Amino acid sequence: GAVVSQHPSRVICKSGTSVKIECRSLDFQATTMFWYRQFPKQSLMLMATSNEGSKATYEQGVEKDKFLINHASLTLSTLTVTSAHPEDSSFYICSATDRIFEKLFFGSGTQLSVL
């Protein structure tokens, strides 16, 4: 079964609203989680790395004030797209790894459509 659960799988929202995406590790402690974004027919691009209990590290070009990441517990990380605009429409995927970085598991992704 899935070891990383991501919700919601699909969300449609109006421009200007905020959307929260959750990523949960189900049977291991995820000390590090990664958030990726994929535009249609393009590669998965890393947005940020979050470590439990500390601030996320954002990749170059990713606005940290727009994409708020919280990793408050060892099993949950959230990505909030604030004041979403149509250009934020994309497929967002989280992945999680345990303390010893042995395994890396991906969530099932969230398709965000901003009208």
Place this chain on the structure above:
Amino acid sequence: DQQVKQNSPSLSVQEGRISILNCDYTNSMFDYFLWYKKYPAEGPTFLISISSIKDKNEDGRFTVFLNKSAKHLSLHIVPSQPGDSAVYFCAASARGVGKKLTFGTGTRLTIIP
């Protein structure tokens, strides 16, 4: 700057034949490489990986070859099956499997029955 490249955006292979997907990288710090299979609107599914200390890893129908001097890796699927039709991404990381991955651009594999 695309550090991991898959130069073939698409590939069609007859069922039962061998599928060979290629991947090139530029960052010499990468020491761990992975292949993922992905369907639209789903997360990637891990297939097989290889560390830089090896040049081959095999798992069932999947074999990954690594040529460090050429900074090239390939995924062989044999025999190819219709269920293998998907987009395949290679990915690379530095200093261990859990570190952030850099993905290639993907190759859409179509298996022809």
